[in-house]
Amino acid sequence: MVFGLALAAPPGPMNAIIAEESVVSGWSAGFRAGLGAMVADVLFFVLTLAGAMTVVDRYPAVRPVLYLAGGVLMLYFAIGAVHAARDATSFTDSGQSASKGFRKTFTLSLTNPYQIGFWLTIGVGLLESGTLDVLAFIPGAGDALEGVLVVQTGSPSLLAGFFAGIAVWIIVYPAALVAADRRVDSFAPMIAAASGAVLAGFGVWFLWAGGTALL
Template sequence: MHLWTVPVLSLVTLVPTAIGGVLFGLALAAPPGPMNAVIAEESAVRGWRAGFTAGLGAMTADACFFVLAVLGAATVVTNTPGLRRVMIAGGGLLMLWFAYGAVGEANALSTAEADVDEESQGFRKALVLALTNPYQVAFWLTVGIGLLETGSVDVLSYLPFVGADLGGLLVVQTGHPVLLAGFFGGIVVWITGFPAAIVAARRRVERLAPIVAWASALVLASSGVLFLFEAL
């Protein structure tokens, strides 16, 4: 009997762990910010593939931070205030530069002069922005470390008001490869679906591309200014 119950118990444990990993990945990838601004701009201007490629750039940065977190090297950033300040300032300047480029694309699209055949820079832009984003480093030093350590998390029990009733329904096993696979799977779901939604909306709204480009420029410029203020 014991030999039969082990696989069943493992399956019962792994399924919520995989679901929890997907939810954690979506929670990291979905919130509005500079990376999603780049993905939206690339999707609206150059199509789904360009938006997806930009998303891969951001996910590549997460993979790098994951490796650094495993090795313990990412703690250097938090233990070196000067380095963190340089990262924030560098990220802010890059965001302002990319915002300037987004404004140029928005103007070109508004006057029907955009060269949509121009090679996409989305992967490099998202990768560089993510690598210079200290908040992404902070995620891997806090939540990320928690995902890597062996243990368990009762995800739904932390919900306000209903946590006591939902406790035990989604218990995630941390430090398990299935959790990490689900985490990056959740990111893939987002960088696949978000560009598709932008492209679908663009087909319905003829002037959506310049609007998205302008919105991307605004998000990048605002984030860049906030980063520079924090660095100073």
């Protein structure tokens, strides 16, 4: 569960969408957005188990195309987040706009090279017997936490705990945002605007990475 939480919690495009959906359309919308990313991970897990994910490594041109597609999607979703920030004056607006969070995160996950890369590398390691240094993969703090939590891989309990950790995050994170917004009435537009900025930044980064790889 710690491993799942460690991967789900860091800031990124998925959490930006979850945040926007949570403060603009309520907890259930934020949860559905998180569920979209989680369902994509389950799909990647099944494909990894079947050996189908290796197509990304077999055809080098696939990864740059994913970068470009993901970048375009992120910029498109960023525009939507900016509109949401402009239209939502407070948490009391929640529920007035239809939530599309599940489709956003699920579609974006399918074109996310980092998520795919995880299942091609670490994800394969989860399925094979051995050991895994869980906290070593936390961005920015992995070196300092190396060796603190090492678990046995290749067991059903590890996989169950991994997805349980992600499930805990997509339940608790939207709930925390909604609770905070109820205390600070102007929180919704600020979070939606910040989410748009995060998505735009990642979108430009993905387009640059994809374009560079193709040149």
